[in-house]
Amino acid sequence: xxxxxxxxxSNYAVASATVILGLAFIAYVAQWGFARNxxxxxxxxxxxxxxxxxxxPAEEADRxxxxxxxxxSLTGLAWLxxxxxxxxxxxxxxxxxxxxxxxxxxxxxxxxxxAYLVLVRVWGIDWVGPIIxxxxxxxxxxxxxxxVPPGPLVPALHSYWLVIHVLGAMIAGSAFxxxxxxxxxxxxxxxxxxxxxxDEQVGFLWRIPPSAVIxxxxxxxxxxxxxxxxxxxxxxxxIWAQYAWGxxxxxxxxxxxxxxxWVVYACYLHARATAGWKGRNAxxxxxxxxxxxxxxxxxxxxxxxxxxxxxx
Amino acid sequence: xxxxxxxxxxxxxxxxFWRQLTSMRTALFLLLLLxxxxxxxxxxxxxxxxxxxxxxxxxxxxxxxxxxxxxxxFSVYTSPWFSAVYLLLLVSLVGCxxxxxxxxxxxxxxxxxKAPKNFSRLPAxxxxxxxxxxxxxxxxxxxxxxxxxxxxxxxGDVGELRAEKGFLxxxxxxxxxxxxxxxxxxVAFGTLFGYRGTAIVAEGQGFSNTLAQYDDFGSGSLFxxxxxxxxxxxxxxxxxxxxxxxPQRGAPRAFEATGRYTPTPxxxxxxxxxxxxxxxxxxxxxVYLVGQGYxxxxxxxxxxxxxAFDDAVPFLPTDPSYTSTGVVKVPDAKPEQLxxxxxxxxxxxAGKDGVAISAFPAAANPHLGLxxxxxxxxxxxGLSQSVYVLDKAKMKQxxxxxxxxxxxxxxxxxxxxxxxxxxxxxxxxxxxxxxQFSSSPLVKVPLFxxxxxxxxxxxxxxxxxxxxxxRARREGSRTVVEVAVLDRVPRDDLPADLDDFLQRFRESxxxxxxxxx
Numbered sequence: 001x002x003x004x005x006x007x008x009x010s011n012y013a014v015a016s017a018t019v020i021l022g023l024a025f026i027a028y029v030a031q032w033g034f035a036r037n038x039x040x041x042x043x044x045x046x047x048x049x050x051x052x053x054x055x056x057p058a059e060e061a062d063r064x065x066x067x068x069x070x071x072x073s074l075t076g077l078a079w080l081x082x083x084x085x086x087x088x089x090x091x092x093x094x095x096x097x098x099x100x101x102x103x104x105x106x107x108x109x110x111x112x113x114x115a116y117l118v119l120v121r122v123w124g125i126d127w128v129g130p131i132i133x134x135x136x137x138x139x140x141x142x143x144x145x146x147x148v149p150p151g152p153l154v155p156a157l158h159s160y161w162l163v164i165h166v167l168g169a170m171i172a173g174s175a176f177x178x179x180x181x182x183x184x185x186x187x188x189x190x191x192x193x194x195x196x197x198x199d200e201q202v203g204f205l206w207r208i209p210p211s212a213v214i215x216x217x218x219x220x221x222x223x224x225x226x227x228x229x230x231x232x233x234x235x236x237x238x239i240w241a242q243y244a245w246g247x248x249x250x251x252x253x254x255x256x257x258x259x260x261x262w263v264v265y266a267c268y269l270h271a272r273a274t275a276g277w278k279g280r281n282a283x284x285x286x287x288x289x290x291x292x293x294x295x296x297x298x299x300x301x302x303x304x305x306x307x308x309x310x311x312x
Numbered sequence: 313x314x315x316x317x318x319x320x321x322x323x324x325x326x327x328x329f330w331r332q333l334t335s336m337r338t339a340l341f342l343l344l345l346l347x348x349x350x351x352x353x354x355x356x357x358x359x360x361x362x363x364x365x366x367x368x369x370x371x372x373x374x375x376x377x378x379x380x381x382x383x384x385x386f387s388v389y390t391s392p393w394f395s396a397v398y399l400l401l402l403v404s405l406v407g408c409x410x411x412x413x414x415x416x417x418x419x420x421x422x423x424x425x426k427a428p429k430n431f432s433r434l435p436a437x438x439x440x441x442x443x444x445x446x447x448x449x450x451x452x453x454x455x456x457x458x459x460x461x462x463x464x465x466x467x468g469d470v471g472e473l474r475a476e477k478g479f480l481x482x483x484x485x486x487x488x489x490x491x492x493x494x495x496x497x498x499v500a501f502g503t504l505f506g507y508r509g510t511a512i513v514a515e516g517q518g519f520s521n522t523l524a525q526y527d528d529f530g531s532g533s534l535f536x537x538x539x540x541x542x543x544x545x546x547x548x549x550x551x552x553x554x555x556x557x558x559p560q561r562g563a564p565r566a567f568e569a570t571g572r573y574t575p576t577p578x579x580x581x582x583x584x585x586x587x588x589x590x591x592x593x594x595x596x597x598x599v600y601l602v603g604q605g606y607x608x609x610x611x612x613x614x615x616x617x618x619x620a621f622d623d624a625v626p627f628l629p630t631d632p633s634y635t636s637t638g639v640v641k642v643p644d645a646k647p648e649q650l651x652x653x654x655x656x657x658x659x660x661x662a663g664k665d666g667v668a669i670s671a672f673p674a675a676a677n678p679h680l681g682l683x684x685x686x687x688x689x690x691x692x693x694g695l696s697q698s699v700y701v702l703d704k705a706k707m708k709q710x711x712x713x714x715x716x717x718x719x720x721x722x723x724x725x726x727x728x729x730x731x732x733x734x735x736x737x738x739x740x741x742x743x744x745x746x747x748q749f750s751s752s753p754l755v756k757v758p759l760f761x762x763x764x765x766x767x768x769x770x771x772x773x774x775x776x777x778x779x780x781x782x783r784a785r786r787e788g789s790r791t792v793v794e795v796a797v798l799d800r801v802p803r804d805d806l807p808a809d810l811d812d813f814l815q816r817f818r819e820s821x822x823x824x825x826x827x828x829x
Contacts, residue, residue, distance in 0.1 A: 151560040155567050155588040223773040227766050235762050243589050246600035246748045247508070248755065249499070251361055251389050256354040263347040267340055269773075274336045285344075292347075304354060306361075 006092035007150050013085030014106055018140040020078040021109075021133050027071035028130035032204040034064035040206035064204065071129050072120065078136075079113040086110050093150035098166045099157055101301050105143030108297075109136045112174040119178060125217055127208040131181035146302075161240035168232025173293055175225030176265075180290035182218035183283040186211050190279065215279065219272060222286060226265050233258035245307060254308035257296035264289035333400070334407035342401040349397050353388035356380065360387060402496060409489050416482050423463050424474035427781035427796070436810040437796040444821050446471040449784040449793055452820040456813065457780060473782040478800075484771025491765035498757030506752035507531035507540070513547045514607040514624040514744040520544035521597070521749065541595045541751075545573035545584065550743040552604060554673050562632060562673050569601050569745045586747075596751050603746030605629045605636055606656055608680055608724075608738055614645040615733030621645070626744045627656040628700060633670040634658045639702045640682070641689050648732070649689045651702045652720065654682030660723075678741045682720040684710045686732055777801060780813070 038061045086107050090097035098107040116132045119125045153162075190211035192201075208214070237258065238248035249255060268285045271277035300306070332338055357365030366386045370377040384391030431437040442449065450464045453473045460477035509529035513519045521540045523529060531537060548571040555563045569586045575594050584592045584599075592599040605628060612621040620642050627638030640652035659672035660679035668679060687707035690697065697703060710718040710731040718731050722738035729735050777800040785792045795817070797810050 149559045151555065151558060151563070152565055154564050158566075158587075159589045227769045227773065230762070230766050230769060235759070235766065238762075239759070240589075242755070243591065246591065246598060246602065246750045247752075248758070251353055251358060253354040256350055260347045260350050263343055263350070267343045267347070270336060270340050270343065274340060276337075277340065300354070 001091075003092045003094070003150070006088045010085045010088035010092060010150070011147075013081050013088060014140065015144070017078045017082035017085055018137060018144075020074055020081060021113075021137040021140065024071050024074035024078060025130060025133040025137050027067050027074055028133055031064050031068035031071055032130065034060050034067055035204040035207055036060075037202055038064065038204075038207065039202050064207075068126060068129070071133065072126055075113060075129065075133055076117060078133075079110070079117060082106065082110050082113065082140075089150055093152070095153065096163050096166075098170070099153045099162065100148055101146045102143050102148055104166065104170070104297070105139050105146075108170045108173060109139050111170045112136055112177055115171075115174040115178055119221075123217060125178070125182070127185060127204075128178060128181040131184060132177070135177060135181075142298075156244050159240060159243065161236060161243070165232055165236040165240055168228055168236055172225045172229035172232055173297070175221050175228070176290050176293050179218050179221040179225060180287055182214055182221065183286040186214040186218055186283050187280065189214055211279075215283070218283065218286065222265065222268060226269060229262060229265065233262060250307070252308060253300045253304040253306040254296060257292060257300050261289055261292040261296060264292050330407065333404050334411075336408075339401070339404050339408065342397060342404060346397050346401060349394050350388070352385050353394075356385045356388070358386060358388065360389065398496075402493065405489055405493060409486060409493070412482075413486055416486060419482070420479065424461055424476040424779065427472050427474060427783055431781070431783070431794050431796040434796040434798050436798075436806045437794065438810060438814055439792060439794040440814075440818070440823075441790045441792050442818075442821055442823050443789065444791060444823075446784040446786050446791055449791055449821065450782065453782040453795075453817060456817040456820050460780070469786040471784045473780075473784075475780040475782075476778070477780075478775050478777030480771050481775035481777050481801075482772070484768040484773075484775065487768030488765045488772055489768075491761045491768060495758045495761035495765065498754055498761055501754050501757065502532075502752035504532040504534040506750065507535050507537070508748065508750035508752075510602065510746055510748045512626045512744050512746050513545075514626060515547055515550055515742040517624065518544060518546040519747065526749075527746075541597055542577055543573060543575050543594045543597070544577075545571060545594075545599070547571040547745055550604060550745050552674065552743065564673070567601055567604055569747075596753065597749055598751070600748040600750070601745060602748045605634060605744055605746075606658060606675060606678070607742045607744040608656055608678065609740050609742055610640055610652075610680075611737040611739050612640070612642045612645065612650065613735045613737075614642075614650070615730075616646050617734075618644075618646065620650070620734075622739075624742045624744070631670075632673065634673040635670045637700075639700055641691070641699070641702070643689055643691055645734070648686045649707075650730075650734075651685040651687075651689055651704070651707055652682040652736070653685070653702045654680065654720070656680055675741050675743075678724050680720070680722045680738045682722075682736075683717040684720060684730060686710060782817075 038057050086097050086103075089103060089106065093099065093103075097103050112132065113136060116125075116128070120129075185208065189205055189208065192205050193211055209217075233255075237255070241250065241255075242248040264285060268282055268289055271282040271285050300308070357369050359366050369386075370381075380386065384393065388394055428434065431439075444452070446466065446469065450466070450471045450473050453475075454462055454464065457475050457477075460475040461479075462473060462475045465472045465474075507530065509526040511519055511526050519525055521543050523537055523540065529537075547569060549569075551566070551568045551570075552564065553566040555561050555565055567588055569584075571584055572581045573584050573592070573594060574581050586592045586599060586601045588601055591601075605626060607624040607626040609624045610621065611619060614620040621640065621644065625638055625640050627636035629636045634657075636656040636658075638654070638656060640650075642650040642652075657668055657670040657677075657679045658674060659670055659676040660668045661671045661677070663669040668681065685702065685704055685707040690703040690706055712718040720728055720730075720736055722728055722736070724738055724741055727735050727737040779798045779800070781794075781796045783794045785794075795810070795814060797806060797813070799806055
């Protein structure tokens with residue numbers, strides 16, 4: 001196959017993955033929607049063979065489960081198609097497929113979906129599905145706006161640190177996203193737990209784990225991501241900068257925001273260990289941290305000139 | 313505070329202040345403040361990053377720029393307010409590390425605590441009966457626990473095993489926080505004793521490491537500029553490759569500078585080969601390839617027929633196609649000094665309105681366009697002058713017959729007559745390289761500091777400090793065994809871990825009976 005053919009395959013695959021991910025998002029939203037009248041223990045009662053409950057919510061619960069299953073299957077399919085797209089991109093460019101903003105978006109979402117699918121198997125966190133798929137769809141869609149043809153890289157990027165530094169940032173970023181999604185659901189769920197009387201506890205929010213479990217998931221994902229982020233942003237980045245630019249830390253806008261992101265997540269870890277900051281405030285700090293990460297990826301790339309400008 | 317306040321009040325205030333400063337809440341607040349104060353440095357141009365952008369900001373915002381400058385917005389990371397935040401954070405950090413280190417050292421020597429009376433109050437507990445003796449039960453428990461600090465106490469019919477493990481969590485935590493301090497000290501040391509400067513060197517030219525040869529130079533306040541390492545180097549050839557086809561046409565693909573260098577005046581000459589990402593190391597100084605451009609060789613003959621100038625002149629690139637601007641100063645021209653200012657195009661093509669533009673960064677059709685001034689270059693005033701700026705205060709431009717400036721327009725090899733007599737020749741095209749020379753001693757200290765920090769972080773985030781108690785009581789011919797586990801950092805996998813432990817424990821006893829939890 002020629003490089004141009006690989007390029008074409010990659011473009012079709014990424015576009016298809018965006019659409020499939022959009023469908024997965026719709027399925028996940030339907031999963032929530034169908035369950036809006038369903039009490040938390042309904043599925044269990046059904047499984048136990050009880051027929052005393054009215055048929056309506058039972059059917060709705062089933063429908064919700066089917067929609068969730070479709071959402072997960074479509075996410076898996078999107079992962080497969082996107083994997084093909086990212087590999088084809090690498091083949092057509094003859095290098096690692098994360099040398100510019102478009103490629104970082106595609107490869108980053110591939111890592112996000114991988115992390116999500118693994119964690120669904122390990123911890124059963126399919127309840128963050130709508131946020132993950134929705135976010136993935138939006139990022140893939142927006143990446144199309146900064147599409148550039150595949151090609152070789154500028155000399156400053158000719159380094160194996162490109163593989164290490166950027167891959168580390170993508171893995172940490174994916175975990176940050178899962179952590180942010182869990183933090184959003186933690187805020188929703190813990191608020192609902194505070195204000196909803198027991199007999200009004202219907203809807204999908206009551207079919208997901210209690211807020212304490214969600215909080216633990218969020219913490220574990222962040223605790224995994226933080227050392228990797230430290231490595232990618234504060235070790236691999238400076239080592240490469242020392243080789244490429246002759247100074248390991250130059251307060252380039254990208255570096256500033258990587259540092260800010262690091263400090264905010266350090267805040268999160270401290271907040272979780274501080275009375276009065278646990279729970280709600282810590283979750284909000286985690287969301288601010290993810291906001292900083294996103295701003296570093298989008299805002300700094302597009303609006304602030306700096307040494308990392310070739311990330312465009 | 314007034315003088316009437318007794319000394320005790322002062323001391324209490326100090327103690328109160330210290331306790332506030334070293335509290336977790338303050339650390340949190342300072343961390344958030346550090347994040348916020350770092351933001352302006354990414355939004356406003358910084359002197360340390362690019363002073364020219366700061367000058368441009370002053371021109372665009374003449375009213376707000378001086379105010380922002382006073383507030384330190386153009387040098388955020390050395391400003392008093394940013395420094396105040398990180399110094400307070402550092403003090404708070406040390407104030408936190410020291411007492412925790414002592415506590416940790418005591419904890420390292422301490423024995424595991426006594427078992428609580430009522431195991432069922434603990435988050436995870438279980439009990440079972442066995443025929444094994446109290447002694448055998450405790451021995452089996454010891455075996456099953458593996459690496460942990462264990463005490464066993466036996467009083468009559470009752471035996472108790474106390475175990476604690478996971479000390480590395482706090483060790484990791486301390487290592488991480490200490491490493492933050494080490495990194496900051498290492499960075500400070502490297503900055504105070506380091507230097508950095510850039511110099512433009514054209515092909516065939518040399519550079520020797522003295523202050524006068526630098527275009528710009530900066531060093532830490534404890535660096536002695538007389539002690540620059542005495543190396544020298546000569547640039548023989550610079551190779552640049554650009555993308556020739558496709559949408560990325562003109563994008564740089566490879567830069568390589570080759571030449572010779574002598575590490576010390578007495579040593580032999582060695583070859584070098586510097587590319588982006590692969591600097592040359594000479595006695596603690598690293599030489600980087602950070603920029604490149606064209607240096608046309610220009611020969612000026614004055615009105616009296618003498619060769620007044622014959623040298624390569626670097627023209628600084630202003631866009632990705634290497635449209636470059638530059639200045640030629642000819643102080644030796646007689647009867648009047650001459651100055652030229654203009655542009656260099658590596659691949660000149662006719663633009664839309666007849667103005668030549670550069671179509672490609674490589675020198676496929678190099679072209680030089682200059683205007684000419686005559687008079688006094690102002691080099692004798694004693695003030696230092698940039699080689700890239702023509703001081704026209706005491707100079708007059710030669711004008712053409714159309715009333716516009718007289719244009720010098722030369723392709724490689726061409727010669728043109730000047731209005732006041734004499735000629736200018738564009739002899740050939742050389743390339744120049746902008747080298748950065750920098751030294752930051754003990755650069756490995758911050759590196760190993762961060763690396764140790766990450767290891768400490770991983771330990772402190774992954775290790776479970778856990779206490780386990782086993783109580784065995786002989787009742788007739790059987791032994792009742794109670795097991796309880798307590799995590800100092802609550803985790804939801806505790807019951808599963810206890811099940812697993814019980815299974816191994818009972819296998820070690822040779823039992824397979826039911827357990828009640």
